[in-house]
Amino acid sequence: MSILLEQVTKSYGEQGILENFSLEVNAGELFVLLGSSGSGKSTLLRIIAGLTPLESGRVLLHGNDVTDLAPQKRGIGFVFQNYSLFRHMTVGENISFALDIQHVSRRERAERVTELLELIGMAGLGDRFPSQLSGGQQQRVALARALAHQPQVLLLDEPFGALDAKIRIQLRQNLRMIQQRLKVTTILVTHDQDEAFELADRIGIIERGHLLDIGTPSELYRTPRSRFTASFLGNANLLQGQRRNGKLYVGETELSAAHGPDCHGNQSVDILLRPEEVELAQHPDQLQGQQIGRGIVQDVVFAGAAQRIAIRLLDSDEQLTTLNALLNTSDTAIQGIIPGSQVWVGFKHYHVLPQTPN
């Protein structure tokens, strides 16, 4: 293991508290900590960096206990959301700051700066001042500066938060490439699920100081463990279902076990249907997957490659349940679907959320 948090406790913000928070991040992994603001994700990052002291618990980097070590001695690179470049220094001076502190020779420093500038695609711009750079360039310099002293661990706090959408996507790919090349253990904190999906080897979902879910992007998307994760990552239709005698029902419709996990006991459960798993058809036998009933189309929104369709389910216990479907514009089933028309609704895949006490 490369980064290990054991039972970390720390109160932050107005009421926020991290309580007995534990996390393992593997060597060379790019781990994304995903959460909304106030979830405690940034505090966690600052604790790993040693910038915020913790109340109890331990932090281990590469097996060494660094809990009481000053940030200067932890061998980390930290990238802040607003870049925080030293404005009175050139790009080159910024990047070589850590090496300068370590009294690395001038020649070696210059070599390393050239190398890093190439890595971030900014060769030849070492003499510029931060004020002469675009936001995206400043961000890349901040990354290079954090990597210059070859840290064991790279921590990024909302690194693309202040950039506009297009540049953000470019920089993500850039970061992914750099991280894979250097194989530095990385934790990135963000509130942006697209960013998490695109970058992460694994994602941790954090909310109010608790780690709700952890896994690869596809695991979290397909088989989330909590309602929060299900609706935080992508769009989710959450239906109330019942377990009766080992079988699963939505209303009176029995769901075939082939499309979901085994069921035990009698209780109500949450069932997750992703919009793209929802099927619509004029006749029930045109449905490929499980049928769940009839519905009335309420709204159709054209969104380029796909169309978002809202359907109110009829004939179910919960008559007001509205399902969102996402259908390819090229899908033939979409023909003739306009608000007000009746359709048969089904789905190809569903996931039953594990029951949690709360």
Next chain:
Amino acid sequence: MAELSVSTESLKPSVKSGSAVRFQIPYGTWGLRFAALCYLTACVIIPLIVIHVEGFRYGLDVFIQSVTRPAALRAVGLTLWTSALMTVINVIMGTLTAYVLVSYKFPGKAILNTLIDLPFAIPTLVTGVMLVLLYGPQTAIGGFFETQLGIRILFAPPGIVLALLFISYPFVVRTVQPVLMQLDVDQQEVAYTLGASPLRTFRRVILPAIRPAIITGGLLTFARALGEFGSVVIVAGNIPMRTQVASVYIYAQVEAGDMQAASGVSVILLLIAFGITLGVDFLQRRNPTHA
């Protein structure tokens, strides 16, 4: 030139580059502008002109002769070196005070913050009276310094420097403090994560960022101190060639009716003070690293 155009829209306000509204009825605008200029002229421009006209009234030779009298030279010299010494101390202590106020939580902080503004409120003449009471030869502190250490504080340069320090303390603190406050917290922390110790972080990261504010605050403090009168006339006394600073020299010459001597030194003081102000302006405008 919006106000020159005569158009059908002449009764509507026309906007120029989003900054000033101009009406086609110029009387109000011109009246206001005229009143403002009169006020500024009467308060600032006329005094400046009068001093220079009076100073050079009898030609350059007389001017030079009036400012090269030994007493005048001594007075200007004393003013310059005491002000400079005060500025150095004040820049160091003022910056430290601002840094401590911005960076640390400690008991008494609110009191300290209020205390710093007091010199600004207290009349400078009263400052002089206070220092006489504290450091006068008959007082415990003044007596101790004089008899035990052989240092005379009052009616001597140390008293002048103390008075100037007192009245100038708020200026450097209040110039540096806002800059420190808006300084990116993260910059300091980035430096920590890159291995820089707190001292090194201060020297390499914080100090360069606040240096322009420190220099500005210091120079303005110095320019102000050159003309200080109320406190200095009391702590320094009025002994020509020894404790007479420039402003007191001018006062003494006016009292004695020697207008030529007074205006000569006045011109010198003003030239130095305005030179510094221009320098500050220049420093503020020239800066390659900040856009």
Next chain:
Amino acid sequence: MREVKLRSPLQFMLVGIVLLYAGGLIIAPIAAIVQGAFGKGLDGLFAALTEPDVIHAFQVTLFLSIIAALVNLVAGVVLAWVLVRHQFPGKRLLSALVDAPFIISPVIIGYVLIVLFGRQGWINIPGIQIAFALPGMLIATIIVSMPFVTREVMPVLANLGPEQEEGAYTLGANRWLTFWRIVLPEIRWSLLYGLALTFARALGEFGAVVVVGGAIQGYSESATVYVFRALNDRNKIGAYGVSIVLALLSVVLLMGMEQFKRRPKTLDVIQEEVQDVDFIGTSN
């Protein structure tokens, strides 16, 4: 920057140095004057403060300060308005000149007034005595306390922008009404604060009034000038007593205004502060 609790010895030392310095520089002299003024007890202080010369001196000072504050209030707003809202050549230079009274020695200002209005002065108005009399002292007081209102109001006005005024114009309000209903409510705190600063500065003015007024006992003698004479006459209680009253007046006034200014932290005050910070930050 982020405030932290004191942890390392170095941090304790830095705070200690600052507290010692501020204490020695500021508290010690204040303590000394309080002790000095009460040296002969409350009765002695009371007697010293009720002398006819003292009462007259305070009357002169209050007269000068009130008139100067009012003049600078009105003229300062006009000047701020013109410097912020109007466009004309030389505006930058004029803005810079507003600060000039801060760095011109008050003695020089008094001296200029003597040159202009003195016995062989440039200007002689028959029947009106300006130098060595109250009118001269009033002019001197107005000049030395001139920049405050303008300096306080200008940033708020600049930050306010012309949009609200333009909005009022489109709704049919004339300029006078717009000023009273739209602009004045926005600048009132900075205006009051500037007024207090002006008044405090006028209260404590010494150099300019002593030179132009000629320090004629019982006539052109303001409170500060009285202190100066009392010191020379070795009338210690009188000097210390009047000093303390002067200091108290301006300290209470300014600290009170400070509270006043802080409390209603409306958007314009916050913006003003942000702008102040920006000004220094970007000019680096």
